[in-house]
Amino acid sequence: MKKFIATLLVLATVISLAACGGSTKNTTTSASPESSNTAAMTEASAPATLTPTAGGILEIGGSAILPTDVTWFKVRGIMEVAFAGLWGYETLMRYSATGTPECFLLDSITPDAGALTWTMKVKDGITFSDGSKLTAEVVAWNLNYYKENGILASSFFSNFVNAEATDSKTVVCHFSSWEILFDYYLCRTVLIASKEAFDKGGADGLVANPIGTGPFVLKNMTPDVDMTMDKNPSYWQGQVLLDGVHYTYYADELVAMEALKAGEITAAMSDSYSSIDSLMKETISLTKTQTALPSYAYTMCFKSNDQNDPCSNLDVRKAISYAIDTQALVDTLTYGYGVKTTQWCMSNNEYYSPDVTGQPYNLETAKKLLADAGYTDGFSTKLWYLNIPQMSDTAAAVAEMLSKIGITADLNPIDAASYVNYIGGWDSGILIHTMGMEGGAASQYATTFVNDISFGLGMNAFAIPDSLDALVKQAKSAASSDEAVKLFKKVAYDVFEDQCLVKVLYCTTSYSFVSDKVHDADYCTVQNRRCDLWKAWVG
Amino acid sequence: MDNEIREISCITDEETRLKAKKRRKQNIRYFFTVLFGRGILAKISFVLVCIFILVAVFCPLLTSYTPFQQELSNALKGASPQHLLGTDNLGRDLFTRIVYGARFSLSIGLLSSVWALVIGVALGLAAGYFGGIFGGLVMRLMDAQLSIPPLILALCLAAVFGGAVFSISLIIGISAVPGYVRVIYGQVLSLREYDYVEAARLIGQGNFKILFKHLLPNCFPTIIVMFTMGVGTAIMIESGLAYLGIGIKAPTPSWGVMIFEGYKYIFSSPHLALWPGIMLMLLIISLSVVGDGLRDALDPKLRGKL
Numbered sequence: 098m099k100k101f102i103a104t105l106l107v108l109a110t111v112i113s114l115a116a117c118g119g120s121t122k123n124t125t126t127s128a129s130p131e132s133s134n135t136a137a138m139t140e141a142s143a144p145a146t147l148t149p150t151a152g153g154i155l156e157i158g159g160s161a162i163l164p165t166d167v168t169w170f171k172v173r174g175i176m177e178v179a180f181a182g183l184w185g186y187e188t189l190m191r192y193s194a195t196g197t198p199e200c201f202l203l204d205s206i207t208p209d210a211g212a213l214t215w216t217m218k219v220k221d222g223i224t225f226s227d228g229s230k231l232t233a234e235v236v237a238w239n240l241n242y243y244k245e246n247g248i249l250a251s252s253f254f255s256n257f258v259n260a261e262a263t264d265s266k267t268v269v270c271h272f273s274s275w276e277i278l279f280d281y282y283l284c285r286t287v288l289i290a291s292k293e294a295f296d297k298g299g300a301d302g303l304v305a306n307p308i309g310t311g312p313f314v315l316k317n318m319t320p321d322v323d324m325t326m327d328k329n330p331s332y333w334q335g336q337v338l339l340d341g342v343h344y345t346y347y348a349d350e351l352v353a354m355e356a357l358k359a360g361e362i363t364a365a366m367s368d369s370y371s372s373i374d375s376l377m378k379e380t381i382s383l384t385k386t387q388t389a390l391p392s393y394a395y396t397m398c399f400k401s402n403d404q405n406d407p408c409s410n411l412d413v414r415k416a417i418s419y420a421i422d423t424q425a426l427v428d429t430l431t432y433g434y435g436v437k438t439t440q441w442c443m444s445n446n447e448y449y450s451p452d453v454t455g456q457p458y459n460l461e462t463a464k465k466l467l468a469d470a471g472y473t474d475g476f477s478t479k480l481w482y483l484n485i486p487q488m489s490d491t492a493a494a495v496a497e498m499l500s501k502i503g504i505t506a507d508l509n510p511i512d513a514a515s516y517v518n519y520i521g522g523w524d525s526g527i528l529i530h531t532m533g534m535e536g537g538a539a540s541q542y543a544t545t546f547v548n549d550i551s552f553g554l555g556m557n558a559f560a561i562p563d564s565l566d567a568l569v570k571q572a573k574s575a576a577s578s579d580e581a582v583k584l585f586k587k588v589a590y591d592v593f594e595d596q597c598l599v600k601v602l603y604c605t606t607s608y609s610f611v612s613d614k615v616h617d618a619d620y621c622t623v624q625n626r627r628c629d630l631w632k633a634w635v636g
Numbered sequence: 637m638d639n640e641i642r643e644i645s646c647i648t649d650e651e652t653r654l655k656a657k658k659r660r661k662q663n664i665r666y667f668f669t670v671l672f673g674r675g676i677l678a679k680i681s682f683v684l685v686c687i688f689i690l691v692a693v694f695c696p697l698l699t700s701y702t703p704f705q706q707e708l709s710n711a712l713k714g715a716s717p718q719h720l721l722g723t724d725n726l727g728r729d730l731f732t733r734i735v736y737g738a739r740f741s742l743s744i745g746l747l748s749s750v751w752a753l754v755i756g757v758a759l760g761l762a763a764g765y766f767g768g769i770f771g772g773l774v775m776r777l778m779d780a781q782l783s784i785p786p787l788i789l790a791l792c793l794a795a796v797f798g799g800a801v802f803s804i805s806l807i808i809g810i811s812a813v814p815g816y817v818r819v820i821y822g823q824v825l826s827l828r829e830y831d832y833v834e835a836a837r838l839i840g841q842g843n844f845k846i847l848f849k850h851l852l853p854n855c856f857p858t859i860i861v862m863f864t865m866g867v868g869t870a871i872m873i874e875s876g877l878a879y880l881g882i883g884i885k886a887p888t889p890s891w892g893v894m895i896f897e898g899y900k901y902i903f904s905s906p907h908l909a910l911w912p913g914i915m916l917m918l919l920i921i922s923l924s925v926v927g928d929g930l931r932d933a934l935d936p937k938l939r940g941k942l
Contacts, residue, residue, distance in 0.1 A: 350900070351899075351900065351902065351903070369900065371725075371900045371901055371904065372900070374904065375903055375904050378904075422708070425708040425709065426708075428708070428709075429708040429709075429711045429725070429726065429727070430725075484881060484885075486897070486900060489885075489886045489887075489897075490725060490726060490886075490897075493704075493706070493726055493886060493887040494706060494708065494726055496887075497704065497705075497706040497726075508885065508886075508887070510885050510886075512795075
């Protein structure tokens with residue numbers, strides 16, 4: 098009898114578990130896991146016979162934590178910007194698939210190095226979700242407000258003096274010294290908010306009720322739970338077909354991906370490579386897209402300004418760089434979905450310098466350089482990194498590679514809460530940092546490798562030669578884009594090759610996965626912050 | 637007459653010695669009978685605990701790899717003759733990491749139980765023996781600490797003191813102290829009223845001697861049982877902390893860390909989390925069953941009832 102009851106219980110459990118499984122279907126799409134290029138890779142599109150229909154909600158899910166508030170001028174991180182896009186905020190400019198700034202809310206933007214001005218023409222016919230118009234005056238107000246209050250203003254708007262509307266379409270931005278990268282900065286900063294809404298309710302009013310020019314309007318948001326957006330019926334690019342978008346936060350990436358497989362959500366974005374690999378191998382019908390622009394460059398940063406630290410020796414820094422097998426890191430830590438590069442941009446970017454070889458993996462050269470530096474038997478050092486799984490794995494792999502040339506690396510994970518205190522300067526040794534690449538390589542060089550910055554990576558750790566400092570400043574104030582590109586390529590050579598201040602381990606891109614029920618969703622194709630969902634429809 | 641008396645006395649001494657010897661034998665037999673009296677499960681558990689201890693001690697002899705040795709080109713591979721349980725996401729041999737994990741887990745379990753035992757027994761003895769304001773103060777402090785769940789307390793302390801083996805074991809030990817204090821305090825409260833304690837006091841023995849020569853040995857059965865059970869609990873807390881990313885840090889091959897690291901591969905390479913999970917489960921269950929057996933075997937109140 099006991100055995101019978103036990104058998105019954107086991108059967109009941111098995112049946113219950115089977116019933117709980119997702120209703121995944123084996124249909125059309127197959128994935129190509131070898132895609133580690135920078136072009137957007139999209140598979141499985143909507144059948145041509147279907148006609149777009151209005152209505153329906155796009156259910157997005159993910160493990161990206163929702164911001165605690167919606168303060169538009171404090172938005173800085175990649176995912177915060179992505180969320181701000183859903184709340185209805187747009188930027189004056191956006192990146193193309195190769196990372197070049199393109200006008201978005203503007204018709205044109207023209208630099209004038211001699212006059213220290215950037216002149217922009219605002220597009221006609223753009224209205225905010227509250228019905229007010231986007232005019233030159235509104236754009237100028239947004240730029241000036243960001244200069245005063247923007248979270249990244251000290252880095253990117255340091256030379257910006259003010260903006261003035263000279264007529265209903267024209268805004269002239271004045272600078273104290275020339276800033277050739279201003280168009281890059283506009284791609285990642287200054288979310289355009291309604292001045293009329295600000296005048297009525299102040300900053301608090303806009304935080305409570307975001308008003309932008311985007312295709313959606315934030316209805317409600319509960320941090321750690323979800324947020325709901327309604328469509329903006331008067332969107333300037335055309336009719337928004339969806340009724341709205343609903344984002345569900347999942348504390349666990351695996352749960353989010355399982356929810357996608359089970360059909361609970363219809364779109365998800367991920368930069369966790371185990372999840373990406375798992376979904377790429379899935380046979381369920383999904384549109385799988387790799388963002389054209391990279392998200393992060395996992396970078397080793399050397400403490401080079403302390404004479405007592407072995408990393409202050411150029412030969413040691415180069416030896417360490419030669420000892421790292423970056424291809425193995427890409428193949429293992431990113432399953433081949435990451436990208437190998439030697440600098441903070443990809444080979445299709447205009448700022449990419451082919452002269453930077455980034456010390457290709459060569460243990461013999463590494464050992465020789467280490468011996469030349471007087472460390473024949475190696476030495477002990479510290480490896481600092483943010484305590485997240487991808488970083489821990491990277492640090493462990495790097496430590497093992499360094500052990501092959503006799504360097505013992507003591508692993509020091511840093512908790513997220515205190516990480517920001519470390520990026521300016523760390524105790525000793527090496528910091529592995531994820532350098533955001535969404536802002537463009539030049540803007541990162543310009544705000545990192547100068548001696549007079551007040552905040553930023555390596556501020557108290559990099560030994561920046563005066564020549565490099567001068568070169569960066571010269572590049573920043575180049576009269577033309579062509580000259581800036583040429584000079585920033587020299588900067589890249591100095592940083593990665595000549596001085597070896599940092600070493601890029603690998604770059605990551607994000608992947609988006611959209612159900613076959615959703616069509617025409619330009620979801621994170623260029624970068625994960627950019628979701629052109631206004632054309633999307635469900636059917 | 638004298639010779640007769642001496643003879644009888646010798647016979648009595650001999651009988652007493654024999655009886656004592658017999659009683660000792662009976663006690664030992666009783667101890668093992670009760671210890672293993674819970675059936676095959678108790679026997680298997682005892683053997684498993686012994687195996688885990690042997691594995692922890694002799695782990696370098698059981699594998700040709702080190703737990704940190706990576707072969708990136710061999711990552712996430714299944715079982716093979718070279719890698720008995722496969723490899724993890726960095727190409728490290730899973731069997732090696734599990735074997736070394738036993739060393740880390742048992743070390744932390746034992747070390748934290750020693751901390752808890754030393755601090756808890758000392759405080760419990762002193763509080764129970766001296767009583768009064770001191771005893772009350774100690775017990776109220778323990779009550780206060782007991783109001784915080786051990787894992788939460790360990791979580792907070794670990795966030796402050798870091799994830800080194802020493803600090804983690806101390807933190808887990810501190811979180812287990814109230815259990816020892818309360819039990820020892822209760823025992824000492826009753827033991828101190830016994831005549832032999834009064835007699836020791838009357839012949840002028842000091843408090844220190846009474847505490848450690850008379851009271852402590854009488855608490856040993858309880859202490860042994862608590863210690864055995866505490867090791868399992870400590871290992872579980874350590875694994876919990878490691879899983880939450882607060883305890884021992886990667887790449888140290890603690891089983892909790894391995895489960896945490898393997899979790900994200902649960903669908904693609906389930907063996908990464910499964911094997912350390914199974915080992916953890918086996919060790920904790922075994923320690924618990926052995927602890928239960930020890931309690932039954934050492935508890936004089938249960939003698940003859942089992």
